[in-house]
Amino acid sequence: MSDVIRSAIDLLHAGDDDAPPPRLAAEGLRLGYGDRTVVHDVDLDVTPGALTVVVGANASGKSTLLRGLARLLAPTAGRVTLDGADLSRLPNRRVARTIGVLPQSPIAPEGVRVAELVARGRYPHQGIFRGRRSDDDVIVAAALEATDASSLVDSRVDELSGGQRQRVWIAMALAQQPRILLLDEPTSALDVAHQVEVLDVLRAEVSRGMTVVLVIHDLTLAARYADELVVMAGGRIIARGEPGAVLTAEVVRQAFGIEARLLQDPDTGRPVILPRSR
Numbered sequence: 415m416s417d418v419i420r421s422a423i424d425l426l427h428a429g430d431d432d433a434p435p436p437r438l439a440a441e442g443l444r445l446g447y448g449d450r451t452v453v454h455d456v457d458l459d460v461t462p463g464a465l466t467v468v469v470g471a472n473a474s475g476k477s478t479l480l481r482g483l484a485r486l487l488a489p490t491a492g493r494v495t496l497d498g499a500d501l502s503r504l505p506n507r508r509v510a511r512t513i514g515v516l517p518q519s520p521i522a523p524e525g526v527r528v529a530e531l532v533a534r535g536r537y538p539h540q541g542i543f544r545g546r547r548s549d550d551d552v553i554v555a556a557a558l559e560a561t562d563a564s565s566l567v568d569s570r571v572d573e574l575s576g577g578q579r580q581r582v583w584i585a586m587a588l589a590q591q592p593r594i595l596l597l598d599e600p601t602s603a604l605d606v607a608h609q610v611e612v613l614d615v616l617r618a619e620v621s622r623g624m625t626v627v628l629v630i631h632d633l634t635l636a637a638r639y640a641d642e643l644v645v646m647a648g649g650r651i652i653a654r655g656e657p658g659a660v661l662t663a664e665v666v667r668q669a670f671g672i673e674a675r676l677l678q679d680p681d682t683g684r685p686v687i688l689p690r691s692r
């Protein structure tokens with residue numbers, strides 16, 4: 415990670431309090447759409463101050479679980495708790511300051527420019543009477559720097575490439591300075607250099623005390639960056655834990671229906687997944 419990005423992350427955290435990371439948990443969480451249940455009675459204690467990566471096949475319920483954790487989708491049974499309190503009963507401002515969420519395909523207002531979009535991340539910190547805070551501009555600039563998006567600041571969001579747009583959204587999520595950040599496939603449109611850069615930024619945030627939960631499809635990157643890996647299949651968690659222990663050929667077969675060879679990254683010791691045919 416470059417020194418510029420490192421100091422941008424330092425700036426994002428200037429003035430942080432030392433309160434312990436909040437605890438987010440799903441208890442018997444059932445989620446669905448209409449009559450259809452998509453996430454079945456999931457228990458998940460998100461490890462505070464760690465990077466949790468959720469993996470699983472298409473339609474296994476990853477995004478739905480993330481929406482439930484972010485209070486974007488109400489449970490049909492069970493609940494989500496924040497420090498033990500039912501998330502659905504907490505004031506909106508407390509939730510918005512604590513939990514940041516980046517959905518899979520966020521939609522920007524037409525014609526909005528990058529600077530304005532990223533500045534919206536500051537809204538939860540601005541009261542009706544307080545308005546903008548003096549450090550908002552510095553935090554927005556640092557968030558853009560951390561995602562290598564400073565040069566885009568005056569561009570219209572709808573005129574960016576898919577990967578540029580994705581980095582700008584991540585900047586907005588960082589500018590919010592949430593204690594817990596939930597991201598749904600934040601690297602799906604990024605070239606390999608920017609994938610690694612964004613994941614390095616998220617790791618750095620975690621080392622500064624943020625709790626991060628993200629959904630990604632690349633199992634090798636998931637294994638490399640996760641403290642905890644959560645594997646979903648059919649709306650249930652079928653394996654969870656440290657990547658080296660969780661990612662076995664059997665779990666890959668169960669979750670994705672393919673054979674895979676697992677090697678070990680000589681640098682990190684983490685698993686490297688080589689998919690074979692079905």
Ligand SMILES: Nc1ncnc2c1ncn2[C@@H]1O[C@H](COP(=O)(O)OP(=O)(O)OP(=O)(O)O)[C@@H](O)[C@H]1O
Nearest residue numbers: 447448452470471472473474475476477478479518
């Ligand atoms: N808004 C919705 N209305 C109705 N059904 C939905 C909605 N969103 C998702 N679903 C259904 O819920 C199931 C789980 O979808 P979800 O998006 O949670 O899966 P996912 O694991 O995130 O998939 P992917 O890897 O393809 O993004 C799918 O069968 C999908 O069709």
